[in-house]
Amino acid sequence: MLSNSSSSGLPAESQAKAVVASPMQTVGALAFGLVIIFAVGFMPVEAAHNAAHDSRHALAFPCH
Amino acid sequence: MIFRRIIYSALLVGLLAGLVLSVAQITTVNPIIFAAETYEVAGHDHGSHDHSAEAWAPEDGFERTLYTVFANVSAGIGFAAILLALMSHLQLSGITTLSLPKGILWGGAGFVAVFVAPAIGLPPEIPGIEAAALEKRQLWWVLAVVGVAIGLLIISFAPIKYKALGLVALIIPYIVNIPHHEGPAFAHPDPSAVEALTSLHSQFIVNSALSNLLFWLALGLVAAWVLNRWVFKGIVVNHNDARA
Numbered sequence: 001m002l003s004n005s006s007s008s009g010l011p012a013e014s015q016a017k018a019v020v021a022s023p024m025q026t027v028g029a030l031a032f033g034l035v036i037i038f039a040v041g042f043m044p045v046e047a048a049h050n051a052a053h054d055s056r057h058a059l060a061f062p063c064h
Numbered sequence: 065m066i067f068r069r070i071i072y073s074a075l076l077v078g079l080l081a082g083l084v085l086s087v088a089q090i091t092t093v094n095p096i097i098f099a100a101e102t103y104e105v106a107g108h109d110h111g112s113h114d115h116s117a118e119a120w121a122p123e124d125g126f127e128r129t130l131y132t133v134f135a136n137v138s139a140g141i142g143f144a145a146i147l148l149a150l151m152s153h154l155q156l157s158g159i160t161t162l163s164l165p166k167g168i169l170w171g172g173a174g175f176v177a178v179f180v181a182p183a184i185g186l187p188p189e190i191p192g193i194e195a196a197a198l199e200k201r202q203l204w205w206v207l208a209v210v211g212v213a214i215g216l217l218i219i220s221f222a223p224i225k226y227k228a229l230g231l232v233a234l235i236i237p238y239i240v241n242i243p244h245h246e247g248p249a250f251a252h253p254d255p256s257a258v259e260a261l262t263s264l265h266s267q268f269i270v271n272s273a274l275s276n277l278l279f280w281l282a283l284g285l286v287a288a289w290v291l292n293r294w295v296f297k298g299i300v301v302n303h304n305d306a307r308a
Contacts, residue, residue, distance in 0.1 A: 025067035029149035032071060036142030040135050042202055050121035054128070055135035057097050058089045058272050060179055060188035062201035 066156075066295065070148045073290045077148070078141030081282040085140065086133045088275035094132070096268045097191060103257050104192035140283065147174065147287045150217070152295055159221050162288040171284020173216050179276040181212035183269070185242040190268045192261060193249055200243035208237040 040052050041061040049056070049063075056063045122128040147170060154160045162170075182205045189195060211233050218230030249265070250258045 023153075025065070025070075026149045026153045028067050029070040029074070029145050029152075033074070033142045033145030033149065036138055036145070040139045040142065046119035047121070050119060051131040052135035053121075054089070054094055054097055054132045055139060057189065057191070058085070058093045058132075058136075058275060059139060060183055060272060060276070062186065062195070062198055062205055063189055064191065064193075064195065064198065 066152060069295045070145060070152060073287070073295050074141050074145035074148055077144035077283060077286045077290055078139075079137050080140075080286050081144065081279055082133070082137030082140030084282045085136045085275060085279040088278050089132065089136065089272075090129060092271040093268065093275055094129075096264050096271065100190040100192050100261060100264050100268075103252055103261055136279075140279070143174065143178070143283055144287055147283060148291060148295065151287060151291050154221060155291065155296070162291050164285060164288055167285045167288025168281060169284070170288065171281040173213075173220075174284060175277050175280035177213040177216060178209050178280070179273065181237065182208040183273070184208075185238065186244070187265075188269055188272050190261070190265050192252070193265065194247065194251055195245045196243035204237070204240070204243055207240065211237040 039048065041056060041059065043049070043052075053063065122131045151160075151162055151170065155162055160166070185204060185208055186195075186201055195201060215230045215232075215234035218233060219227050222230065248258070250261045252258050252261060
């Protein structure tokens, strides 16, 4: 999608903006990562704790 | 969609790093956890951690190992998504250009922020160790990781006039009240068990530190490689325009 814009005949300046201006996509990827880290390291559900128990210890998350 | 590329890349990077971590953990860290648990079961009951009958837990052996690998790969995917989001943002902004050596530096910084920073205040725990309330430790863990991560990012990438703020972010986690446990680390009634647990604990800190270092170096290296190889494929021209 982004690569198409380079052949669309837009002025170089707006092409640059089309790529650089993606703060929401970066924030989205960050949020995706944070949700997973929370699930693995912090989710207080007992079954989740038991499943990830050894990983929580190995990754030095506070566990018990 | 750079978002989709980052997520797909994070799946690959997280899988590889999670498998690296799993090999290191299963061979050097898990045996210590299992050894410590034998004292935990034989000794006192650990309030918040009684594996009560109704709560599901994986069977010891293959099933438990499988869940460990799954949790490690998931953690790898989560950390990889965060790394790739930060890397791609900084590269698109023209602030840095990732390379494999820089990927190793990013991995080292991740190790410092996510493992070393919280471990300075609250050493990695083995089962059976006494500790302050879980929620307080988790809160401080987040503060330590976020503070040191932001501090390292500011010091590495912000204009010189803001770099002092990076130092402030690095220091904040250590000037607040760290939720330490008061009293002996192990409450086991048998002194020889306490001695064994203390020795297991020091070995655990070394082995988990080395496992996490491997994990983060793999994360940083593969993330940097994938970023240039795939995430930015076809948009390099625009990146140059942005910097011009």
